[in-house]
Amino acid sequence: MPLSAQETEIKNPPVSRPPLDPHLKALENEAIHIFREVAAEFEKPVMLYSIGKDSSVLLHLARKAFFPGRVPFPLLHVDTTWKFQEMIAFRDEIAEKYDLDLVVHTNARGKAENITPFTHGSSFYTDVMKTEALRQALDAGGYDAAFGGARRDEEASRAKERIYSFRTPDHKWDPRNQRPELWNIYNGMIRQGESVRAFPLSNWTEVDIWRYIQAEDIPLVPLYYAAERPYVERDGMMILAEDPRLELKPGEEVRHGMIRFRTLGCFPLTGAIRSSATTLEEVIAELEIATVSERQGRAIDRDQSGSMEKKKREGYF
Amino acid sequence: MTASASTGAASTGATILPFAEPAAKAGARDMRPLRLITCGSVDDGKSTLIGRLLWDTKAVKEDQATTLARDSGSQNDLGLPDFALLLDGLQAEREQGITIDVAYRYFATERRSFIVADTPGHEQYTRNMATGASTADLAVLLADARAGLLEQTRRHATIAALMGIKQFVLAVNKIDLVDYDEAIFDQISQDFRQFAQSLGIRQITAIPMSALKGENVVYAAGDASMPWYDGPTLVEALELATVRSAQAGGFRLPVQRVSRPGESFRGYQGTVSGGAIKPGDSVAILPSGTVANVKQIVTFDLVRNAAVAGDAVTLVLDRQVDVSRGDMIVSIDAQPMTGHHFDAQLVALQPGGIEPGKRYWLKSGTRRQRVSVEPLSQLELATGNWLPHATALGMNAIGKVRLSFDEQAIFDTYEQNRATGAFILIDPDTLNTVAGGMITAQRTDLGGIQIQREGERIILSLPADLAEQLMATDIFLKRRDETSIRRMTASQASEFFSDAASDI
Known part of the structure; x- marks a missing residue:
C-alpha cells in the first residue's frame, strides 16, 4: 500500500557540513550501530552524562543514531556537588536545547555526612560520591544498560574492556571472565538484576574525539579552552579557584593565568594546564604535540597502578 | 616522524616539495583504520613488538612512561622500560607476567591509523585469539628467529586464516640474536610460505626484525645490520595493507530497530552489511519475502542518494510493509540463503565446550533464534587435518558443525560476506557467549533424507x-x-x- 500524501519527507537542510573523513565516518558508524543495538535489546537503557568532551560526543552520536526520533533513553548525571560551576550551567542548557530527559543524582548519605575531597581524601570521596552514587542511581532507575563514554586508549585496564561490559547485580566487573566479543555481534542476554555497560566510543582516541568535535561543530564547556582564570597550585596540580568552598592552605595563594582543562571532573581533583589555545584549532594543534596523556590531570588515576581496574571492579565506569 | 623518515625517497620528497608534508598529514585520514591482530607463541617477543610500535610512533605519553619506569624498576640495557607492563593492564596479568585477555591498542602514522588486537600467546587462551581475529584485516605473526615456526605459531596462522584473514605479515623477530643471518630468515620465511599455502593464504610479507632494538619495526634497520634486506619495515607493510570491504556483493541491511517517532514517519534503522543501495531500488524483506522500493535514505546530516557497506542509516520504503528487528532488507536480485539447515565452522570458547544436540541461542546480525548444533568433525591444529566423527567440542576446539533451526535462518557464506556469514552461540543456561561461527554452506535436504547421527551416510549410486x-x-x-x-x-x-x- 503506497504511503498517504500527508506523510512527510525528511528534507535536506539548506547548508550541510562537508562529509566526514573515512576514518571518523567508520568510528561514527560503529558508535551509532552500538547505540541502536543496545536501545533495541535492552528494556531500560540510560546514558551516563558527565558533561565532558567525551560525553558531548556521545550525546551527539546518540542524537544521530535515533534521528528523526528523540533520544529514547534518559541521561544520568551523577552530581558530586563538586563539579565546576560552568559544567552544571552547560548541562542544563544542553538538556533543554535538545529536549532530553535528564536525571541528576547525588549520594544523599555522602552529602549528609559531608564527605568532601578536602576532608576525606580523593580515593574515599570518589568511592562514595561517584562509584557508590552511580550504583545507587542505576539501582533506583532499574536500568539494565548504561552507556558510557570510556575509551580503550585512556588507560591499561580499559584497553581490555568489551563494548558490552557485563556487570553482576551488585555492579561488579570481573575482568578475568569477560564474555568473548566477536565481530560486531554483541551478546545482550542478561538475567534480572544484571546489567551491561555499553561503550560506543571504545575505539576512539583522544585525537579522534577532538577532530570529531571540530568536524561536527559540537558545543563544549568553555573550560576546555584557554582563558585567564584564577588558580591555586596544590600537590603539583593547578586547581581552579572560583568556588568559595576552596580554602587556601598556609603558603598558598590565588594566581591568575591562561589555563585550560584537558579533562573535566570534580574541580578539586582536576588539574589545569597552562595553555594559550583559545580555539578548537589551537587545542588540536596543542594536542598533536602533547607529550603527556590526558588522565595525568586526574588525581584519582594517580594513586596507584591498577587503581582504575580496582575502581572499575567496584562499579566505577 | 614515523616510517616516512626512514625511507630515503619520502624524506627527499618532503625536501623538494615544501607542501608534501601537510598534504601527507591530511591524507592520514583518507583511509579507514586498519584493524590487525598480533599473534605468536609465548616469548616470541610480542609485547616488546607492540611496545616498540607504540613507543616509536609516539603513542606512549610521558606520564605513562614515568609510571612504567616506576613499575618496572629496572630498565633493560637499551634504557627502555619493560613494555609488557605497559600492555598487560590487569593486575592478574602483571602478577603472572602473562597476557590473559585480548587488549586493544591504538597508534597512528602520518598515513594511517591502526587498531591492534593484542592477543595472548598461551594455548589455553586460543579463544581470545579467535576473538581478536574476528574483526582483523591483517595478522602479524611472530616467530623467534632462534626457534623458527613453532606449533603455536602454526595454530595461530590456522585460526587467523579460518577467521577469514587474507593478509599476513611474518615478523621474524630477534634476528639480532642469530647475527642477522639471512639464511635463517630465508628458511623461516620459506617454511611459512609452504605452510601458508596449505591454508590458502597468498598475501604474505616476511620481515626480519629486532623489536627490542627497533630494527625494521618503525625505522629501517639500514645497511649496518641487514644489508641483504631491502623490503618494507613493519609499519610500511601495514600502511600498504588493504581494509576489507563488503561492497561487492548484494545489498544487506539487518534491521536493528524500527523508528516511528510520529504517525508520518516509519524508518528501518541498521548498518549496511553488504552491497549498496539508492532510492528507487527494489528490495525484499526476509524472511517474509515481501517486496518494496527504497523511498529515502535518511541520516542526521542529510538525506542521501546512496548508502554503502558500513553506513549506519535509516531506510524509508515506499509502502507499508511488516518489518521488525531481526529481519533483513536485501537487494531483490542478489539474495542471501534462507533455510533451516546450514553447515558452519566454529570455535568453542568456554570450558563447557559445545554439546551435541543442545539447543543454543544463535545471534547473527540482529537476528536471534534457537538452533541445535551437531558437531561433525574437529580440526587438529597441529596438523591442519579435520578429524571426522567428532562428538562434543571442548574449549578452544575448532569444529565443523551442522546447524538446524526451528524457524527460517538467513545467511551468506562467511567467504562471501563476513557480516552476514558470522554468528555467535549463546548458552541458554549461562547466557554466556560459547562459540563464534562462520557459515560455510546451506544444507539442502535431499528429498527429505536427513542424516540423523554422525557416521550415517546417504548412499548415492552414480555412473x-x-x-x-x-x-x-x-x-x-x-x-x-x-x-x-x-x-x-x-x-x-x-x-x-x-x-x-x-x-x-
Missing part, C-alpha cells in the same frame, strides 16, 4: 563419469571428510545393500 565429475568439484573437495567412496559393480552393490539392510 562412473558422473561420479568423477562430481568428485572433481570444489564443493565436493571441501566436504571430502563427510563422504566415503566405494567403487563396486552392480552385483557387489546388491550384496552390500543386502548386508546393510538391517541398518537401513
